Amino acid sequence: MKTQLVKILSILFFIFLSSQNIFSQDKGTVRGTITDAKSGETLIGVNIVIEGTTTGTITDFDGNFTLPNLPSGMVTLVFSYISYAPQTISAIEVKPGDVTVVNIQMAPATEEIAEVTITAKQLTNSENAILSMQKKAEGIQDGISSIEMKRFGSSNAAESMIKVTGVSVMNGKDIFVRGLGDRYSSVQMDGQQLPGTDPYKNSADLDLIPANLLENIITSKTFTPDLPGSFTGGNVNIKTKSFPEKLTLNFEVSTAYNDQSTFNNDFLTYQGSNTDWLGYDKGYRNIPDILVDRGGELTTNLYIKARQGDKYPNEAALLNDAAHSVNSQMSPSEMTAPLDQKVAFSIGNQWQVFGKKQLGFVMGVNYRRNFSYYRDGVSANWELVQAGAEALGENYILNDTKSTENPQISGLSTLAFKYSNNGSVEINYSYNHDAEKSARFQDGVFPAALSGDTRFQTRSLSFTEREMQMGKISGHHNFAGLNNTRIDYSGSKIVSKQYEPDMRLFANSYRLDENNDTTGYYMSRAEYDMPFHFWRDLKDVQIQGKVDITIPFLQSKNSSNKIKLGGLYSTKERNFFETIYQYERDKGTPYAGNADDYFGPENTGIIEVDSRGRNIIGNYLYNQTKHQNNYLGTTDINAVYAMVTYNFTPKFKAILGARYETTYMAVKLQPQEKVVALSYIQEDKLANYEGEIDEKDLLPSVNLVYALSETMNIRVSASKTIARPNLRELAPFASFDFIGGVIYNGNPNLKRTEINNYDLRWEWFTRPGELFAVSGYYKQFSNPIVLQYLIEVPNPQIQYQNTETGKLAGIELEARKNLDFIADGLRNFSFGINLSLIDSKVDVNKFEQETAAKNGWEVKKTRPFPGQSPYLVNVNLSYSNAEKGLNSTLDFNKFGDRMTETNIDTPDIYESTEGMMNFNITKTVLRNFTLGFKVNNILDSTFKKAVKYNNNDYLYQQYELGRTYTVSLSYRIN
Numbered sequence: 018m019k020t021q022l023v024k025i026l027s028i029l030f031f032i033f034l035s036s037q038n039i040f041s042q043d044k045g046t047v048r049g050t051i052t053d054a055k056s057g058e059t060l061i062g063v064n065i066v067i068e069g070t071t072t073g074t075i076t077d078f079d080g081n082f083t084l085p086n087l088p089s090g091m092v093t094l095v096f097s098y099i100s101y102a103p104q105t106i107s108a109i110e111v112k113p114g115d116v117t118v119v120n121i122q123m124a125p126a127t128e129e130i131a132e133v134t135i136t137a138k139q140l141t142n143s144e145n146a147i148l149s150m151q152k153k154a155e156g157i158q159d160g161i162s163s164i165e166m167k168r169f170g171s172s173n174a175a176e177s178m179i180k181v182t183g184v185s186v187m188n189g190k191d192i193f194v195r196g197l198g199d200r201y202s203s204v205q206m207d208g209q210q211l212p213g214t215d216p217y218k219n220s221a222d223l224d225l226i227p228a229n230l231l232e233n234i235i236t237s238k239t240f241t242p243d244l245p246g247s248f249t250g251g252n253v254n255i256k257t258k259s260f261p262e263k264l265t266l267n268f269e270v271s272t273a274y275n276d277q278s279t280f281n282n283d284f285l286t287y288q289g290s291n292t293d294w295l296g297y298d299k300g301y302r303n304i305p306d307i308l309v310d311r312g313g314e315l316t317t318n319l320y321i322k323a324r325q326g327d328k329y330p331n332e333a334a335l336l337n338d339a340a341h342s343v344n345s346q347m348s349p350s351e352m353t354a355p356l357d358q359k360v361a362f363s364i365g366n367q368w369q370v371f372g373k374k375q376l377g378f379v380m381g382v383n384y385r386r387n388f389s390y391y392r393d394g395v396s397a398n399w400e401l402v403q404a405g406a407e408a409l410g411e412n413y414i415l416n417d418t419k420s421t422e423n424p425q426i427s428g429l430s431t432l433a434f435k436y437s438n439n440g441s442v443e444i445n446y447s448y449n450h451d452a453e454k455s456a457r458f459q460d461g462v463f464p465a466a467l468s469g470d471t472r473f474q475t476r477s478l479s480f481t482e483r484e485m486q487m488g489k490i491s492g493h494h495n496f497a498g499l500n501n502t503r504i505d506y507s508g509s510k511i512v513s514k515q516y517e518p519d520m521r522l523f524a525n526s527y528r529l530d531e532n533n534d535t536t537g538y539y540m541s542r543a544e545y546d547m548p549f550h551f552w553r554d555l556k557d558v559q560i561q562g563k564v565d566i567t568i569p570f571l572q573s574k575n576s577s578n579k580i581k582l583g584g585l586y587s588t589k590e591r592n593f594f595e596t597i598y599q600y601e602r603d604k605g606t607p608y609a610g611n612a613d614d615y616f617g618p619e620n621t622g623i624i625e626v627d628s629r630g631r632n633i634i635g636n637y638l639y640n641q642t643k644h645q646n647n648y649l650g651t652t653d654i655n656a657v658y659a660m661v662t663y664n665f666t667p668k669f670k671a672i673l674g675a676r677y678e679t680t681y682m683a684v685k686l687q688p689q690e691k692v693v694a695l696s697y698i699q700e701d702k703l704a705n706y707e708g709e710i711d712e713k714d715l716l717p718s719v720n721l722v723y724a725l726s727e728t729m730n731i732r733v734s735a736s737k738t739i740a741r742p743n744l745r746e747l748a749p750f751a752s753f754d755f756i757g758g759v760i761y762n763g764n765p766n767l768k769r770t771e772i773n774n775y776d777l778r779w780e781w782f783t784r785p786g787e788l789f790a791v792s793g794y795y796k797q798f799s800n801p802i803v804l805q806y807l808i809e810v811p812n813p814q815i816q817y818q819n820t821e822t823g824k825l826a827g828i829e830l831e832a833r834k835n836l837d838f839i840a841d842g843l844r845n846f847s848f849g850i851n852l853s854l855i856d857s858k859v860d861v862n863k864f865e866q867e868t869a870a871k872n873g874w875e876v877k878k879t880r881p882f883p884g885q886s887p888y889l890v891n892v893n894l895s896y897s898n899a900e901k902g903l904n905s906t907l908d909f910n911k912f913g914d915r916m917t918e919t920n921i922d923t924p925d926i927y928e929s930t931e932g933m934m935n936f937n938i939t940k941t942v943l944r945n946f947t948l949g950f951k952v953n954n955i956l957d958s959t960f961k962k963a964v965k966y967n968n969n970d971y972l973y974q975q976y977e978l979g980r981t982y983t984v985s986l987s988y989r990i991n
Contacts, residue, residue: 078440159238160233160236205255207507238776245656247738266988267987285350285418298516345621362381374436375433381430394977399923425449474527481515551596560587568582589652591650597640600638605633649684649685676715708765708767730780742802764816790830790831823859872922912930929961949987962974
């Protein structure tokens, strides 16, 4: 590992030196992009000439131009284009060995505008660029730029998305757009669909993607046919860094202190591999070979034979070796948690090669390691003992302590070659890997299983690796002879994995006397499960191909008139395996409060031989792997689309079209030969464990844009989209997080959801960097998917189920305003606020209503969508002074109480928090260095899940994660 790290750093250092040498010349370069001032479209073939010379060039298919090898000094550029007013820009400084960037907008020629002469000013405000994209967009969209991400101190894409209007984030990684969860949102990177590494989620884990490697994040909230048909809340497109106009380099180190975890001597942990700190298990927790080879023999019959060691020596040896093959640590140990750490490096450049051809690259690597901890949390479950009861009855109430170590490594590399002014090709590779090493201890009462004064303890030790690798090749070519018809193409292979090696679950009971002293420990097979070792392994392989063809027409009337058509091919294969071995004890020392002694080698396997020659057996393992929890899945999606953008008048634009999308999803059990299980599903019963969705959908879309003025638009949209279950939800798979916890079940009979969407938006771009917008939307759902508690089962269980219909309506308000309208002294301050008000209803299925009525419970006919908040609010106050190199932001975001799980006999479970407030400040020193200070979670908000019954709150979960203080230092060349 150290050798590889040295090699990587050596390569990066060599690239840096090479970039420096290439630019250590006496001549400079001018680069830029030219766009239409009204439509925002890039202009192809604009003539650029240095005044008084014959030196010049033209813009390429992306509106970019480059003038290399210019003598240092001041120059004046003249821009000319048919039907556009010429522009002359003076006072452009060419610096030796450097690149000067000049981006301009050209206006169509009119009698009033004959020629424009201005002094050069570099346009670098990416926030303005995002707002310009929103203004010119064909559908309703919101976004966040790289500059804003840095201002807010966002470390990854998930943290960045919180600042976007109508967006909230659950569990630090799962996005909810317009109150709709990951099922109704799709995530792309540079236009390619990203799969999730979490089998329980539909979209990608955004916390895996570091913010410093991103150009922007655009969230499309209305459907156009060139977007995936499987989004309803939003399509999130994460754009990675584009090729810089000149050498750019960034190196950053940071460290953070959390007031609950850092230097905490009680931080829970357990023994792992020597690469845990990097997020790699490296085989330390792998299934022992003996369990792979002979695990199917670990049955009750083996134990019976193993006791007769003289008669069955091979069976006795197998039982003993298997029992000793697994890790004996089943309870957390303690450590002192260090400071959080982060290191990030990125570099990019482009050169002229082979004449006027261009070669560019971007490369970045990140390493991060964070620690989180809470104690005195609450984990509970409740039931209605009888109809009309004054209070709910306790299933269990546990004091909860949990520690998590989270290392992450990520990298991105892009190499692009522009072979002419009409075409380029790009190769991209991204790698994201993270791990969560968690240890948890819970202690409390469990009346549903234990009687009297008996108390309950449960522990879990887990290590979860998530990894996503994407290799992509893409390009575009402009056919000048075909009216500048453009073709964009891309293909990718994405491999995503989630590996949970040797998760350990262990529970016990104990009693207290009248002085609260422990009187004895025991483990009860009749009341809860015996200790487990789990191994789970998921792997997805996805192949995608995409083509988009854009055909301009009637360009003399408006440059944005175009026909666009294309297609998509996507196929994904999933393999999921779960292996379970459970402890049983015959003789030996009973559990007496010390897990290391109880599971130690002296109390495991064959511990002695009695006088009759029979083996005395302590703890031993037997196979509890379920064939039905091992599945493979397929998702095939094919699509074609056609759409037209036409400006009926200079102020009125329509975007019309449709997408035809086919869906084939299937899950079935793994072949018996690939699973080492205690028993197998018989062939004639396999169909009961198979799920399939085979659908064809025509998805029309209408987007209308009317410009009330140069800075104000009205937008109207109507479309049809779909939402699919994920493969885990289709699979007949049951899982739980700790002994006694809620069991989650898949459902092979799920259907896809159909949605009709209607949107209306008014937006006013008062000046660069400022926006006022009001949006309204309404959505109708057919067969929405919800989590439903099951009735009359021995343990709390939840299943994914379809209900008949649902609807959602909302209003979004957004404002971004500079405060110089109050006083000129406030010109460096800006204020932003966005507010979403949402109402949703989804039908409760008839069986639940009938069951509730029969038992005298409250009959619920509708409930909100899972994860939907009645309101979302984001507020920020920013200070930016370019001359002093000082930037600061105070931001606050909060979501209203949102339903997470449904109940039948009791009220539904809602999640709540007081809101999150963060502060970030950066100061540039010595020109290229920046110091940063950030405080996250200033309010130390409490996270809660609870139900309200008879005006009383009953907690299901509660914890606090503390405040985090971060100090950073970065070095930047740009």
